[in-house]
Amino acid sequence: MMYRLRFIRVMLQSFLSEKKAITEDLSLNFWVIPLLDTDVTRLFTQTYSQYMGLARWNLVFNSEFRTSALKKGWAPVTVRETIQYKRSIKAFEKVKLTTRLLFWNERRFYHEHIFTVKGEVRAICYLEGMLRGPKGHLKPNDAFKELGVDLQSPPVPENIKGWIDLKFEAHE
16 A cells, blocks of 8 residues: 555656656655564565665656656566665665666666665665566667667676676576
8 A cells, every 4th residue: 555655656746847867866765664664673675676666667757758658658667686785774764765777788777776864875776677568578779769869878887797797598
């Protein structure tokens, strides 16, 4: 239930704000609700994933993808992710989740999610994702063509090159 309420809030905020470039960092703030988001004191692992899911919806609908996503029925989908927890997030804390599109290749988009509390980084997640439409998944260049832009991807950050090179060829 709480996810749905937060989803509605994120969508309303997205639609009421000016579109941003897909390459801009976007942030969301969450207040950690005890016993809904936490066991008793610490954020559930699945709550991190829920927050990140909302952040990806925010990225699509708060960016230049908004109009095409609405018209074409695009939705963000996670293919895989890796997360590093630095320190627990506790009940009643206010979390800032910053989402950044790091780069893309011919098949996928790669994002970074940074969880901070009072300016302290608590967790970082790297994610491989895609946009899915009614006819299947969109390659990044096809999505950009729909927008009428020709963007070149930034280079792969050095700190995640090893993770990106671990392709799951069997699932291709």
